[in-house]
Amino acid sequence: MPLETIIAGVMVASLVLYALLGGADYGGGVWDLFAFGPRARAQRTLIAEAISPVWEANHVWLILVVVILFTAFPPAFAAIATALHIPITLVLIGIVLRGTAFTFRTYDVQRDDVQRRWSLVFSIASLITPILLGTTLGAIASGTIRFENGTLMSGFFRSWIVPFPFAVGFFALALFAFLAAVYLTVEARERELQEDFRMRALVSGVAVGLLALTVFILAKTGAPTVRAGISRSWWALGLHLFTAIFAVGAFVTLWTRRYWLARVCAAAQVTLILLGWAFAQFPNLVEPDITISSAAAPQITLELLLGALAAGAILLFPSYYYLFRIFKAE
Amino acid sequence: MEDLLAARSQMAMSLAFHIIFAAIGIAMPLLMTIAEWKWLRSKDEIYLTLAQRWAKGTAILFAVGAVSGTVLSFELGLLWPNFMGYAGSIIGMPFSLEGFAFFTEAIFLGIYLYGWKRVPPRAHLFAGAMVAVSGALSGIFVVIANAWMNAPTGFRIVDGKPLDIDPIAAMLNPAAFSQTLHMTLAAYAATGFVVAGIHAFMLRRDANNRFHRAALAIALLVGGVSAILQPLSGDTLAKSVARTQPVKLAAFEGHFETERGAAFRIGGIPDEAAGVTHYSIEIPYLLSILAYGDPNAVVKGLNDFPASNRPPVAIVHVAFQVMVGCGVAMMLVSLWAAWRYIRGRRNQKWLDSKWFLRLLIVAAPLGFIAIETGWVVTEVGRQPWIINGVMRTSEAVTPMPGLIVPFLTFTILYIFLAAITVWLLLRQVAASPRDPEPKPMEARLAA
Numbered sequence: 063m064p065l066e067t068i069i070a071g072v073m074v075a076s077l078v079l080y081a082l083l084g085g086a087d088y089g090g091g092v093w094d095l096f097a098f099g100p101r102a103r104a105q106r107t108l109i110a111e112a113i114s115p116v117w118e119a120n121h122v123w124l125i126l127v128v129v130i131l132f133t134a135f136p137p138a139f140a141a142i143a144t145a146l147h148i149p150i151t152l153v154l155i156g157i158v159l160r161g162t163a164f165t166f167r168t169y170d171v172q173r174d175d176v177q178r179r180w181s182l183v184f185s186i187a188s189l190i191t192p193i194l195l196g197t198t199l200g201a202i203a204s205g206t207i208r209f210e211n212g213t214l215m216s217g218f219f220r221s222w223i224v225p226f227p228f229a230v231g232f233f234a235l236a237l238f239a240f241l242a243a244v245y246l247t248v249e250a251r252e253r254e255l256q257e258d259f260r261m262r263a264l265v266s267g268v269a270v271g272l273l274a275l276t277v278f279i280l281a282k283t284g285a286p287t288v289r290a291g292i293s294r295s296w297w298a299l300g301l302h303l304f305t306a307i308f309a310v311g312a313f314v315t316l317w318t319r320r321y322w323l324a325r326v327c328a329a330a331q332v333t334l335i336l337l338g339w340a341f342a343q344f345p346n347l348v349e350p351d352i353t354i355s356s357a358a359a360p361q362i363t364l365e366l367l368l369g370a371l372a373a374g375a376i377l378l379f380p381s382y383y384y385l386f387r388i389f390k391a392e
Numbered sequence: 393m394e395d396l397l398a399a400r401s402q403m404a405m406s407l408a409f410h411i412i413f414a415a416i417g418i419a420m421p422l423l424m425t426i427a428e429w430k431w432l433r434s435k436d437e438i439y440l441t442l443a444q445r446w447a448k449g450t451a452i453l454f455a456v457g458a459v460s461g462t463v464l465s466f467e468l469g470l471l472w473p474n475f476m477g478y479a480g481s482i483i484g485m486p487f488s489l490e491g492f493a494f495f496t497e498a499i500f501l502g503i504y505l506y507g508w509k510r511v512p513p514r515a516h517l518f519a520g521a522m523v524a525v526s527g528a529l530s531g532i533f534v535v536i537a538n539a540w541m542n543a544p545t546g547f548r549i550v551d552g553k554p555l556d557i558d559p560i561a562a563m564l565n566p567a568a569f570s571q572t573l574h575m576t577l578a579a580y581a582a583t584g585f586v587v588a589g590i591h592a593f594m595l596r597r598d599a600n601n602r603f604h605r606a607a608l609a610i611a612l613l614v615g616g617v618s619a620i621l622q623p624l625s626g627d628t629l630a631k632s633v634a635r636t637q638p639v640k641l642a643a644f645e646g647h648f649e650t651e652r653g654a655a656f657r658i659g660g661i662p663d664e665a666a667g668v669t670h671y672s673i674e675i676p677y678l679l680s681i682l683a684y685g686d687p688n689a690v691v692k693g694l695n696d697f698p699a700s701n702r703p704p705v706a707i708v709h710v711a712f713q714v715m716v717g718c719g720v721a722m723m724l725v726s727l728w729a730a731w732r733y734i735r736g737r738r739n740q741k742w743l744d745s746k747w748f749l750r751l752l753i754v755a756a757p758l759g760f761i762a763i764e765t766g767w768v769v770t771e772v773g774r775q776p777w778i779i780n781g782v783m784r785t786s787e788a789v790t791p792m793p794g795l796i797v798p799f800l801t802f803t804i805l806y807i808f809l810a811a812i813t814v815w816l817l818l819r820q821v822a823a824s825p826r827d828p829e830p831k832p833m834e835a836r837l838a839a
Contacts, residue, residue, distance in 0.1 A: 121462070125491055140476050157463075363484065389502070
C-alpha cells in the first residue's frame with residue numbers, strides 16, 4: 063500500500079477518535095443545554111465531571127487531523143482552507159467559546175446567575191460547532207469545490223450554503239449528542255440519572271436514524287459520487303449490514319439497560335459511519351479533483367511523518383490510557 | 393482596509409494574543425512542579441497550597457492558550473493557503489511533533505489538575521513534570537517552524553517549486569537553535585517576573601506572609617536565572633540574524649550606510665525617506681563586534697538593499713530597542729535579586745526591602761513587553777517575505793475578500809477573553825492564604 067494511503071488512513075483514524083471522544087464532549091454540552099426536570103442540576107454536574115479532565119486531550123485529535131493534512135497533503139489543506147474559509151472560521155469561534163466558557167464556568171463565582179451565563183455560552187457553542195464542523199466535511203464530500211489552474215472557481219459560499227452539507231452538519235450533531243448520552247448512562251452513579259440519559263440516548267438515536275436517511279436522500283444531488291460509492295461498491299453492503307447491526311444493538315442494549323454494551327455498540331456505529339464515508343470518498347481527499355496521490359507530499363516527508371506518528375503513538379496511547387483509567391475506571 | 397493588511401493584522405493579533413498564554417503554559421507548570429516538589433521534600437503545607445493555587449491559574453490560562461493555538465493552526469491555511477501549500481511538506485514535521493507534545497501536555501495537565509486525590513503524590517509530581525517538559529517542547533517545535541521561515545533550508549527551488557525536500561535539514565535550519573533558546577528563556581523570564589511581581593505586590597500589603605515569600609522565591613529563581621542568561625542567547629541570535637538576514641539586522645539598528653567598524657545605536661528615530669537615523673546614541677564599533685565578533689567587520693546598510701526587499705525600518709528599530717531595553721533591565725533586577733539573596737538568605741531578610749519589592753512590581757510586565765516587541769522584531773523584520781527570500785507575504789495570502797470581518801471578529805472575541813481571564817485571575821489572587829491550620833491531609837487535598 064502506498065505510504066500516502068496509509069497516512070490518509072491514520073488521518074481518518076484520528077478523525078474517528080475525535081468524533082468518539084471530542085465529539086462526545088460536544089454532545090455533553092448539548093445535554094447541558096437541554097438539562098431539565100428535577101435533576102437538571104445533577105445532569106449538569108455529571109456532564110462537567112465527565113468532560114473536565116479529558117476534553118483538552120480529546121480536542122487534540124482535531125489538531126492532529128489538521129497537522130497530518132497540511133504536512134502530508136499540503137495542496138488539499140490549502141484548497142479546503144481557501145474554499146471553506148467561512149465555515150471553518152465559524153467552527154473556530156465555536157471552539158474558542160466552548161472551551162473558554164467551560165473553563166471560565168469552573169473558575170468563576172459559584173453563583174447561579176453567573177454559572178448559568180457561562181453554561182449558556184458553553185452549551186450553545188457545543189450545539190452549533192458540530193453543525194458547522196459537519197457542514198465543512200459535507201462540503202468536502204459534495205464535489206462542488208472546484209479549482210482551475212489554482213484559482214477557486216466555486217466561490218466562498220456555493221459549496222457549503224446548500225442543503226446537503228447542512229444535513230451532514232445536523233447528522234454530526236445528532237451523532238455527538240447520541241454518543242454523549244450513551245456514555246453518560248455508564249458514568250451516572252444514580253439510577254434516576256441513568257434513566258435520564260437513557261431516554262436522551264434513545265431519542266437522539268432516533269434522530270440519528272432520521273438524519274442518516276435525510277443525508278442519504280440529499281446526497282443524490284448533493285454528493286452524487288460519494289453516494290454512488292456508498293451504495294454501489296462491493297463492500298458497501300457488508301458495511302451497511304454491520305452499521306445496522308450496531309445501530310440496532312445500541313437500541314436493544316439501551317432498552318434492556320446494558321449500558322456498557324450500549325457504549326460499545328454506539329462507538330462502533332459511529333466508527334463505521336465515518337469509515338463508510340471515508341471509503342466511499344476514496345481515493346479523493348476533496349471531491350472531485352484532489353486525490354490522495356495528487357496531493358501527497360514527497361516520499362521523504364511521508365516517511366518521516368509516518369515515523370513520527372508511530373513514535374508519537376507509542377508515547378501517546380499509554381498516557382492516554384492512564385488518563386482514562388484514572389478518571390473513567392470504576 | 394486592504395485584504396493583505398487585514399490578513400497580516402489578524403495573524404499578528406492572533407499570535408500576540410496566543411504567545412502570552414503559550415509562554416505562561418511553558419513556565420507555570422515548572423513553577424507548580426517546583427512548589428510541589430518542595431512540598432514533598434519539606435512537608436511544608438505552604439508549598440502544597442502554592443502548587444494548587446498556581447494550578448488553578450494555569451488551568452484558566454491553559455484553556456485559553458489551547459483554543460487560541462487551535463485557531464492559529466487553522467489560520468495558517470485560512471489566511472496563507474499558498475504558503476502552506478508550498479511549505480507544508482517541508483515544515484509540517486515540527487508541527488506534527490508539536491501535536492504530540494501538546495497531546496502529552498493536555499493529558500498530563502488533566503491528570504495534574506483533577507488527579508490530586510486520585511493518583512499517588514509521586515505520580516502527581518511526575519504528571520506536573522511531564523506538563524512542564526512537553527510544554528517547553530511544544531514551544532520549541534513551533535519556534536523551529538518559525539525559524540525556518542527566517543532561514544529556509546532543506547529544499548531546492550526548480551521552476552518556482554520546492555524540490556529535493558529534506559524535512560530534517562529544514563528543522564536544523566541555522567536560526568533554529570538560537571531562536572528556540574531565546575524564546576524558551578523568554579517564556580521562563582517573562583512568566584517568572586509577572587508571578588514575582590504579583591507576589592511582591594501582595595507582600596507589600598502583608599509583609600510576613602510565608603505563602604507569598606515562598607511563591608516569590610520560586611518565581612524569581614526561574615525568572616531571574618533565565619533573565620540573566622537571556623542576553624547571551626540574544627547575542628547568539630543576533631549573530632545568526634547577521635548571517636541569514638543581514639537586512640533585518642540593519643533594520644534592528646536603523647543602520648542605513650554600509651560601514652566598516654559600525655556603531656551600535658541606542659534609541660533614535662529612523663527616517664526611511666532620508667536614509668538616516670536621528671537622535672541616537674552611538675557606541676563606536678559595537679555593532680560590528682556584536683554582529684560578527686570583529687570591531688572592523690563590515691555591516692551592510694539598508695541603502696545597499698533594494699527598497700522592495702526592506703522591512704518597515706522604524707517599527708522594527710523601535711521594537712528592537714524596547715525589547716533589548718526590557719531585557720537589560722530584567723537582567724539588572726535579577727542580578728540585584730541574586731546579590732540580595734546570597735547576602736540575606738540565612739536570616740530570611742532578602743525580601744525585606746520596600747524598594748526591592750517596589751522594583752519587582754514595576755518590572756513585572758517587562759518580560760511580556762519584551763516578548764511582544766521581540767515577535768514584532770522577528771515578524772515585521774522578515775517582511776516583505778513570508779519565507780525569507782523565497783515567497784513574499786503578498787503571494788501567500790488567501791484570495792478570500794472581506795478579510796477585515798474575521799480580523800475584527802477575532803479581535804473583539806480576544807479582547808473579551810482577555811478581560812474575563814484577567815478578572816478571573818484577579819479573583820484567584822485576591823485572597824492571601826495564611827499559614828494553614830494543621831488539618832488532616834485528606835481534608836487539605838479535598839479543598
